[in-house]
Amino acid sequence: MAVREVKLCLLGDSGVGKSSIVMRFVKDAFKEQLESTIGASFMAKRLVVNDSTFLFQIWDTAGQEKYRALAPMYYRGAEAAIVVYDVTREPSFDSVKDWVKELKRNGVSNMVIAIAGNKCDLEDLREVNTKDAQEYSDNIGAIFTETSALTAVNVPELFTSIAKKLPDADVYEPKRQGSRVHLRKNQQEASQRRGCCGGEKS
């Protein structure tokens, strides 16, 4: 059976637990006081869902403001995105909405979007209502789940449901070619990107 490669990226505010979710999914481990990501880091993980094998190529982006402008580099061409917020921090849920707007505007048209409320083990400190988040996700047609990278709740399930929701590979194939990552060969795409580097030539 062929392996279906899925390019996925994680977005969300700094400190909501994007790297922890990836670490839980890829290595089934949890580290307290994980350092903040610099730029972005990349990991891959195989997952079997309903007899099909998926190879997730995961871009774990940095949430800090200074890396904000780099995000398009990772979500452009991604077939799926997980937007993470922290259930104990209301503002982090507000930025989910900004991310979703940006993805709808600039992402691939049939991108699978999942919204994950992380740190759901901290029930006492909760600031974001499950119902509100669920409603919002339903409205925009996104997968919704509350996860805890600490206790592993719903982390594998999150990726499984993304895999299930992905459009069939054969339908998708031609489009995917256009958003391959070896972009140098692909002139049309390359022309949309920044020249080389963030800095601008004056």
Place this chain on the structure above:
Amino acid sequence: MAETREAEQSQISDPDGEELMEKNAPGDSKNSMLIASDSFENIDIDCVEEFEIKKHKGGLIHQIVKQTSKEEQDEVAKENDDQNSAKSDLSIGEDSSEDQGEIFETKDIAEALDETLNPGNGPISSHITDEDVNSPEWRSQRKHIFIFSDSGKPVYSRYGNEDKLVTLFGVMQALVSFIQVSGDVIRSIIAGEHRFVFLIREHLILVGVSNGTDSTQQVLMQLTYLYNQVLSVLTSTSLQKIYKQRRNYDLRRQLSGAEKFLDSLLNMMETEPGFLLGAVRCLPLESTVRDMIAQSIVQHAKVKDLVFTLMIANSQLVTLVRMKKYYLHPMDLHIIINLINAAESFKAAESWTPICLPKFDSSGFLQAHISYLDEDCQTCLILLTVDRESFFTLSECKNRIQERLVKYNGLQAISDSLRKNSYSIQDCKISDLRHFLYKSKSTAQYTSPELEAPYLTQPEQERLFGLYQFLHQRIHSLSRPLKILYHVGPYETLLGWVTQGFELYAVFGPLVTKPLAINAINKLLAYIKREENRLFILNSVTF
């Protein structure tokens, strides 16, 4: 200093006919991969030079991209795109910045109120929050560093919370602008034991306050490093753009998460002589092994737009392969080493991050692929490119390099070298020589033996570092530079010697005599010469 004797001569020659032999500098190479730098004088010139607003008409990065990209038209389109997207990015940031500023303020007032109302009921992390100007702990710090914008907005303080130091920042800003009004520039203030050193750059002012052993020049160099560290996160272009749009922007928004790089850089500069010397230390390796490692990189990472590939183990350079015509400056290399040292997150997975190397091109970012090659996360491979889309290509290169290094025991050789100490002063077989720093000027590399007794405790190590700072500062004194300095101190005798080819700083026991010391130095040079292939990287490899 009453009981110390000093001899300063341009050429030491004494009745016994002992003479320092100015022969070929060990570790000398005509083919260096780093930009050779004099450890000091340059910095001051830099200051003057950079003080003028530099108009970058396309930096090196631009040049490389231009060379490699065939479609000129594409380029134009990209640039336009660039400008547009950058503009929109910034405006987004700006709207929210206002709110953020207000939040800061109100929070501050609330905190202050809270403190005055319930004095006994302090916050839990009192250690941090209490550290303000009036706390004895804050006052007793050996070196303070402050960064603020030219409108007086705090950007960074090494100790304490910037928001609590606003009045202090205000005073410093007032001093700077008061002097500026009269068409002059404030450089330093000396008050008792403390020296206040100012570095004024476009939009940013950096101040170092030290009561330690560093000279004004040395603090100035440290401030220059810090400024470069800020640029490496932001680039000079975006710094200018930010302040052009909003003069009172709170730069901490952009630098959040980068404070730890400033902290670690400061700590490193207090222990690592490479900063003082403007040189890097190489991991001692047999030259055949090092060649093999370099060849693995050349063969397996021949990728368009890849500018530098370097391997670093425990802050020491293993190898560096560069694009023809482009060189790395030791200052930039220190910024890279600091990035690797300060960030644990690179150990978790392959990373892809923008980094600006200010000496190479301060106007733009290079893109760095960073990964560790071994399980223990000792050997780090850094691939620097101008192509933002080449992550997967470089990732494949990394796998191939890794495979080859495993096959030919390259990684094993690196970890062996890391495990056994570099070399002991006893290996040099010179009695009474306790420690030394030797810098080969042409290659911008330095070597020094392991720290041994009596320099095993931290206070002793700090004292030794202070001695080197003293020696370095006397030799590179701007008003009276010296070629040779022989200094007898209460606990050790120091000898510093600078020639065309090298800089040598040696520490002897207190009872050594001048002829003995000179004899020892000549023996030491012979030792370094014998070992130069292992201690230095003498040939530069290009793609």
